[in-house]
Amino acid sequence: MGEIALRMLLGDRAKYLGLVFGITFATLLMSQQVSIFIGLMARTASQILDVREADIWVMDPRVQYIDEIKALxxxxxxxxxxxxxxxxxxxxxxxxxxxxxxxxxxxxxxxxxxxxxxxxxxxxxxxxxxxxxxxxxxxxxxxxxxxxxxxxxxxxxxxxxxxxxxxxxxxxxxxxxxxxxxxxxxxxxxxxxxxxxxxxxxxxxxxxxxxxxxxxxxxxxxxxxxxxxxLQALTSQEFQWRSINHYLKRTGIPINFGITVVLGFIVGAAVAGQTFYLFVLENLRQFGALKAIGVGNRQILGMVLLQALLVAFVGFSLGIGLSAAFFEATSGVTALRGFILRTEVIAATGGAVALILAIASFASLRKVLVLDPAIVFRG
Amino acid sequence: MSATVAVSTRGIVKDFESGDATARVLHGIDLDLRAGELTMLVGPSGCGKTTLLSIITGILTPTAGTVNVYGVDLGSLRGQDKVAFRRARLGFIFQQYNLLPALTAAENAALPLVAAGLTLKDAVPRAAEVLRRMDMGAHLDKTPSHLSGGQQQRVAIARALVHGPQLVVCDEPTAALDAHTGLTVMETLREIALDPGRAVLVVTHDSRIFRYADRIVRMSDGRIESDQLNGETHHETTPPAAHWHAAARRRAAGVRDSLLDGASHA
Structure with missing residues (x-):
C-alpha cells in the first residue's frame, strides 16, 4: 500500500508542496540560525582556539572572559x-x-x-x-x-x-x-x-x-x-567555555537566536501539521473506503507514516541544501567568516524535523485510526 | 435459482448510545440472503438498512444476535481476522464511489488486490481486464475527475469484483446517477448476481430499480416488514423478475462468463 500512499500524497500537489514548504522553511531557519549562533559563540573564544602550543592560560583572578583584560x-x-x-x-x-x-x-x-x-x-x-x-x-x-x-x-x-x-x-x-x-x-x-x-x-x-x-x-x-x-589558571578548554558562557549569560544573543529557532520550529510544525491534517481530513472518506474493503489499521498507519516520511525527507533535504548553499555562497564574505553548517546541526535539525512530523501526523493518525469505516455508507 | 444461503442473520439487535440515552435501531432481524440472487434492502431513511448492511459486512458489531456469511460466524472473528475476511470475501460499492482521486481507473479497481499484498504493477493488469469487460477499456488510465458518474460507478463495481468476492454489497448505487446511467449500472449488477456462487445485496430507496431484484426485503423502524420474491406483490407495476431473469440471462450470457471468469480468477 506504500505506493498507493505516495500516489495519494503526490496527487494532491498543492498540499504536498505546502507540506514540503513548511518543512523546508523550518529546516532552513533552524539550521541556518543555529549555525550562525554557534559560529558567533565560537568567535568569542577565537583567540584561545588559535593558540595551539599552550594548554594553560594564566590571568588575573577577576578576568571573566578573553576580552576582559586585567594586566599582570x-x-x-x-x-x-x-x-x-x-x-x-x-x-x-x-x-x-x-x-x-x-x-x-x-x-x-x-x-x-x-x-x-x-x-x-x-x-x-x-x-x-x-x-x-x-x-x-x-x-x-x-x-x-x-x-x-x-x-x-x-x-x-x-x-x-x-x-x-x-x-x-x-x-x-x-x-x-x-x-x-x-x-x-x-x-x-x-x-x-x-x-x-x-x-x-x-x-x-x-x-x-x-x-x-x-x-x-x-x-x-x-x-x-x-x-x-x-592567579587564575585555566586549561584552554576551560577558558574557551568560560568566555562562551560569559556571552551566553550576559548578552541577549542566545535569547534572540533561541526565539528565531523556536519560531522556525513552531511555524514549521503549524504549517506542516495543519496541511497534513487537512490532507488526511479531505481523504477521510477514501481512508474509510480502504478500511471497509479490508485495509487494516496497521496498513493505514504505514501509509500515513510513509507520507510523513517522504515529506520530511524532501523538505529536510531541500532545507539543508538551501542552508548549505547559503553558507557556501557567503564563505568569501569577511563578516561571515567561520560560519559553517556543522554535522551536529544537521543531525539536530533532523531530530527537530522528525518531531515536527510526529506532531503533524499524530492528530491525523488518530483521526484515521479511530475512523469508523461505516462513514462510507453515509451519503 | 440456487438455494445456497450466503448470509444468515438471526436475532440481530443494534443499540446506539448517545450520552445517557440508548436508541435501538434494529429489533431482532432474521434474514437469509441466497447465492445467485440480487436482494434489495429497501425502506425509508432511518429504518436501519445501512446499519444492517454494516453489520452483515462486519463493519459494525451487533448488540445481540449472530451473522453468518458463507458459513463463517462473524462474531467469532476478531480485529485483523475480520478485516482479512472482508478483504477476501466481500466487495463494496458505495453511493459516492469513494475512488482515490490520484489513481487511475485501473489502479482504483486494483485496490483490493493491493490490499491483499499484490504490487500495484501486478494488480493493475488484472483490474484492467475486469474494466475492459465492462466496456471501460478506453478509460483505464483516466483519473476519476476525468470520468462521468456512471463510469466512476463502473470503476467502483470493478473494484468490488476484481478479487472475486462471494458477497457484493451496494449502498445506494444509483443515488448519485441520472436515471439512464442508474439503469445501466443496475444491469451490470444484475449480471454479477447471476453467478450462483455469489450473492448481491443492494440497499436502496430508488423504486425505479426494484425490478432488477430477485428478492425485496422491506424494512421499517428497525424491523423487517416483508421478505418476498420480486413480483409477488409488485407485478402490477414492474415486470415480474422471473420474466426479466430469463431475458437477462440470455442477454448477459456472453458477457457474464468472461466478466465473472476474470473476476473469480483475479
Missing part, C-alpha cells in the same frame, strides 16, 4: 614558571590599537603580542610570508580581514607601511586568524613590539601562556598554579 605585573611570569609541572611559560599581550593606513583609513584592531623568542601565541596558518619575519624591526602580521579592510581589492604585498597608535609598523605577512566576536581585524607582533605600540600602563602582561610538562594533567597543573600564585 611581569614578575608573575617567573612565578608561573616556578610551579612544578610547568614545562614552559611565556607572556602574551592582548589589547586594542588604532590602525591608520596611508589613505587615511582608520580602523580599530585587536593587537596580539606573541612571545619574542618562540612566537608562541600565533595562529597555526600563514597565507603569505613566514612567522620568523615577525622578528624584523617594526614587523607585524595581519589577518586577511585586516588586509581587505586596509587595502580593499589589492593583492597582498609585503613591506606596506601603516601606523598603529601613531607608531610605524611594516606588514611582513598575512595570517589566517579565527574571526573574533567583535569583528575587528587582528594584528600580530612580537610581545615587546606590542608593548611599544600599546598605550603605557603600569602592568602590561595580559596573560601568561603555559604548557604542562609531559605526563602532567594540564588541569592539575592549572590548579597548582592557582594554589601557588593566587
Amino acid at each position: 605585573p611581569d614578575k608573575q611570569l617567573a612565578r608561573v614558571r616556578g610551579v612544578p609541572g610547568v614545562e614552559w611559560a611565556v607572556p602574551f599581550f592582548k589589547g586594542l590599537g588604532v590602525v591608520r593606513a596611508p589613505g587615511g583609513i582608520m580602523q580599530q584592531v585587536i593587537l596580539l603580542g606573541v612571545d619574542d623568542a618562540t612566537l608562541t601565541g600565533r595562529p597555526p596558518q600563514m597565507i603569505h610570508g613566514r612567522w620568523e619575519d615577525l622578528k624584523q624591526p617594526d614587523a607585524m602580521i595581519m589577518d586577511r580581514a585586516g588586509w581587505e579592510f586596509t587595502w580593499p581589492g589589492e593583492p597582498f604585498q609585503p613591506g606596506r607601511v601603516i601606523e598603529i597608535n601613531d607608531r610605524r609598523v611594516v606588514v611582513v605577512g598575512l595570517a589566517e586568524a579565527s574571526p573574533p566576536f567583535v569583528t575587528f581585524p587582528v594584528v600580530f607582533t612580537r610581545y615587546t613590539e606590542a608593548l611599544r605600540l600599546a598605550p603605557g600602563e603600569r602592568n602590561r602582561m595580559s596573560f601568561v601562556l603555559a604548557r604542562a610538562a609531559g605526563g602532567e594533567d594540564p588541569k592539575a597543573v592549572a590548579q597548582r598554579i592557582t594554589a601557588q600564585t593566587g
Whole structure:
C-alpha cells in the first residue's frame, strides 16, 4: 500500500508542496540560525582556539572572559614558571590599537603580542610570508580581514607601511586568524613590539601562556598554579567555555537566536501539521473506503507514516541544501567568516524535523485510526 | 435459482448510545440472503438498512444476535481476522464511489488486490481486464475527475469484483446517477448476481430499480416488514423478475462468463 500512499500524497500537489514548504522553511531557519549562533559563540573564544602550543592560560583572578583584560605585573611570569609541572611559560599581550593606513583609513584592531623568542601565541596558518619575519624591526602580521579592510581589492604585498597608535609598523605577512566576536581585524607582533605600540600602563602582561610538562594533567597543573600564585589558571578548554558562557549569560544573543529557532520550529510544525491534517481530513472518506474493503489499521498507519516520511525527507533535504548553499555562497564574505553548517546541526535539525512530523501526523493518525469505516455508507 | 444461503442473520439487535440515552435501531432481524440472487434492502431513511448492511459486512458489531456469511460466524472473528475476511470475501460499492482521486481507473479497481499484498504493477493488469469487460477499456488510465458518474460507478463495481468476492454489497448505487446511467449500472449488477456462487445485496430507496431484484426485503423502524420474491406483490407495476431473469440471462450470457471468469480468477 506504500505506493498507493505516495500516489495519494503526490496527487494532491498543492498540499504536498505546502507540506514540503513548511518543512523546508523550518529546516532552513533552524539550521541556518543555529549555525550562525554557534559560529558567533565560537568567535568569542577565537583567540584561545588559535593558540595551539599552550594548554594553560594564566590571568588575573577577576578576568571573566578573553576580552576582559586585567594586566599582570611581569614578575608573575617567573612565578608561573616556578610551579612544578610547568614545562614552559611565556607572556602574551592582548589589547586594542588604532590602525591608520596611508589613505587615511582608520580602523580599530585587536593587537596580539606573541612571545619574542618562540612566537608562541600565533595562529597555526600563514597565507603569505613566514612567522620568523615577525622578528624584523617594526614587523607585524595581519589577518586577511585586516588586509581587505586596509587595502580593499589589492593583492597582498609585503613591506606596506601603516601606523598603529601613531607608531610605524611594516606588514611582513598575512595570517589566517579565527574571526573574533567583535569583528575587528587582528594584528600580530612580537610581545615587546606590542608593548611599544600599546598605550603605557603600569602592568602590561595580559596573560601568561603555559604548557604542562609531559605526563602532567594540564588541569592539575592549572590548579597548582592557582594554589601557588593566587592567579587564575585555566586549561584552554576551560577558558574557551568560560568566555562562551560569559556571552551566553550576559548578552541577549542566545535569547534572540533561541526565539528565531523556536519560531522556525513552531511555524514549521503549524504549517506542516495543519496541511497534513487537512490532507488526511479531505481523504477521510477514501481512508474509510480502504478500511471497509479490508485495509487494516496497521496498513493505514504505514501509509500515513510513509507520507510523513517522504515529506520530511524532501523538505529536510531541500532545507539543508538551501542552508548549505547559503553558507557556501557567503564563505568569501569577511563578516561571515567561520560560519559553517556543522554535522551536529544537521543531525539536530533532523531530530527537530522528525518531531515536527510526529506532531503533524499524530492528530491525523488518530483521526484515521479511530475512523469508523461505516462513514462510507453515509451519503 | 440456487438455494445456497450466503448470509444468515438471526436475532440481530443494534443499540446506539448517545450520552445517557440508548436508541435501538434494529429489533431482532432474521434474514437469509441466497447465492445467485440480487436482494434489495429497501425502506425509508432511518429504518436501519445501512446499519444492517454494516453489520452483515462486519463493519459494525451487533448488540445481540449472530451473522453468518458463507458459513463463517462473524462474531467469532476478531480485529485483523475480520478485516482479512472482508478483504477476501466481500466487495463494496458505495453511493459516492469513494475512488482515490490520484489513481487511475485501473489502479482504483486494483485496490483490493493491493490490499491483499499484490504490487500495484501486478494488480493493475488484472483490474484492467475486469474494466475492459465492462466496456471501460478506453478509460483505464483516466483519473476519476476525468470520468462521468456512471463510469466512476463502473470503476467502483470493478473494484468490488476484481478479487472475486462471494458477497457484493451496494449502498445506494444509483443515488448519485441520472436515471439512464442508474439503469445501466443496475444491469451490470444484475449480471454479477447471476453467478450462483455469489450473492448481491443492494440497499436502496430508488423504486425505479426494484425490478432488477430477485428478492425485496422491506424494512421499517428497525424491523423487517416483508421478505418476498420480486413480483409477488409488485407485478402490477414492474415486470415480474422471473420474466426479466430469463431475458437477462440470455442477454448477459456472453458477457457474464468472461466478466465473472476474470473476476473469480483475479
